[in-house]
Amino acid sequence: MTQERTRSTSTTGAGLFTTGRLLLILSVCSRGGVLLLLCAFALWTEYLNLKVGYNSARLVELSSGKPMRIFYEYSDAFFTMLGDPVQVMQSNGGMTWSIRVMGIQFTDPVAGLSVLVKNRHMPSGFALGLIVPLSLALIFGRVFCNFICPASLFFFSISRLRRLLRHVFYFPEYAVNRGLAWGVLVGGLVAAMIFGHGIWSLILPYFAVGQTIFHGLAFGTLYATVGSIAVFGLVDLCCGNHFTCRFICPTGRLLGFLGRKPLVSVRRNAAACLTRCTSCADICPLDVNPKLDQYRDCSLCGECLTICPGNCLSIGLKKGGQRVDV
Amino acid sequence: MKRRNFVMAFVVGVMLPMIIPLLDKLPARSRFRRFLRPPGARAEKDFLDACIGCGQCANVCPNKCITMAGFESGVENLATPKIVARAKGCILCMACTQVCPTGALEKREPTEAGIRAVRMGTAFVAEDICYSFAGRTCGVCYRACPLPGKALRLGLFEQPHVDPDHCVGCGLCEQACVHMPQAIRVISTNELAMGSYTGTN
Secondary structure, three states: OHHHHHHHHHHHOOOOOOHHHHHHHHHHHHHHHHHHHHHHHHHHHHHHHHHHHHOOHHHHHHOOOOHHHHHHHHHHHHHHHHOOHHHHHHOOEEEOOEEEEOOEEEEOHHHHHHHHHHHOOOOHHHHHOOHHHHHHHHHHOOHHHHHOOHHHHHHHHHHHHHHHOOOOOOOOOOOOOOHHHHHHHHHHHHHHHHOOHHHHHHHOHHHHHHHHHHHHHHHOOOOOHHHHHHHHHHHHHHHOOOHHHHHHOHHHHHHHHHOOOOOEEEEEOOOOOOOOOOHHHHHOOOOOEHHHOEOOOOOOOOHHHHHOOOOOEEEEEEEOOEEEEO | OHHHHHHHHHHHHHHHHHHHHHHOOOOHHHOOOOOEOOOOEOOHHHHHHHOOOOOHHHHHOOOOOEEEOOHHHOHHHOOOEEEOOOOOOOOOOOHHHHHOOOOOEOOOOOOHHHHHOOOOEEEEEOOOOOOHHHOOOOOHHHHHOOOEOOOEEEOHHHOEEEOOOOOOOOOHHHHHOOOOOOOEEEEEHHHHHHOOOOOOO
């Protein structure tokens, strides 16, 4: 009886924009935004050069009606809106793992660990940059992976490709122990101590994406990190859905550990949950099982919310051990 | 059994990052190390300890002379900022020193006092190939120098004479040199400290 009722609500009551679909759209938009931001950082110095060149009257004369002039005028209007263009450019920059947006420093926890281990000294600004990423992980869990990491957009598209071609090709699905990612973290720290922090640019997928974008756009050259991205993509195709995010990426493992008891997470309505259905655990890209109320590693991607036939999953707030609806 | 799986996976994971140094197949001699660090860089070892390769200095450089090193400079210099003076010298705007989050580059001001405190390297003149020393008046390096008359002094036929006490090693003279290969070279402070460069001024 209960099952009959929930089935009917899932087909008639759910609109076009359910929470799950909204989360999916939001995650793609925000990761795309981060990607665009990285591209903008690499191209802004070009704009500055244009500005210097444009200030000569002869160039103004020559460029009338040219697309370059239109580009210049729009970007100039945009930057003037934000403030002094030179200052705006100096307050933004960096790769994903340590980035400065509007003068505020955001530090990757792995970068912080690496500096702490190798340098044994952290400037206060760099240490303060840890606050936002760590509190995000403590409150929401692994949301960095789903809303900020630009490499995860690449892995997301690979997982969609796997789903699209699942009747044409055979895609294997392997699982290894979580110890692998912890090992990569410790091994990376040891390698960083011996060889240098640059090692991380090939280990961390998002850092590799940042380096590749920067080199491609700012210098027009291919960087060694392209190879690392290709290897991660191949691993995702041949070893499992989101294999890199689940089993290799040390940042994901660290953030998953920090956010193992998130304040905000997926909440299950046990009364409406279908007894023998495991679709949420099957579709989860990060091996979370909402069926058993385990939310370690949950990145709030919303895949389980869209697939749940009983419509019993929602995003909820945990308060004093008891979960309440938002 | 579960703990054993964890330990085995952990050991495999620790080995994975160690593959990267193995990719660095270049022999030590053929590595490209003749580059400068951005202005305000600490001593080479301290610099490498602090620099995380976040790329903010390269992002902010208006002259685009700061590039990020790849495998060509060895695995220890991977993703660290470098300046190849012959390609593009540093204009000493000090924007990179203002943004460095880890203190690998010490903060400097773009004033004359700030510029004088910079020690990226020292210029060396190869007198056997320099045009001015062959009697053909050139003086291009002198005109490129940010501290003309102090770091670089002119002699007969505009022959350049470097003063190592004042030369900041920005590399603008090397960029400007019209001789091919360059008759004036900036050798980084690190290379001079290692004593591998045998030129004289």
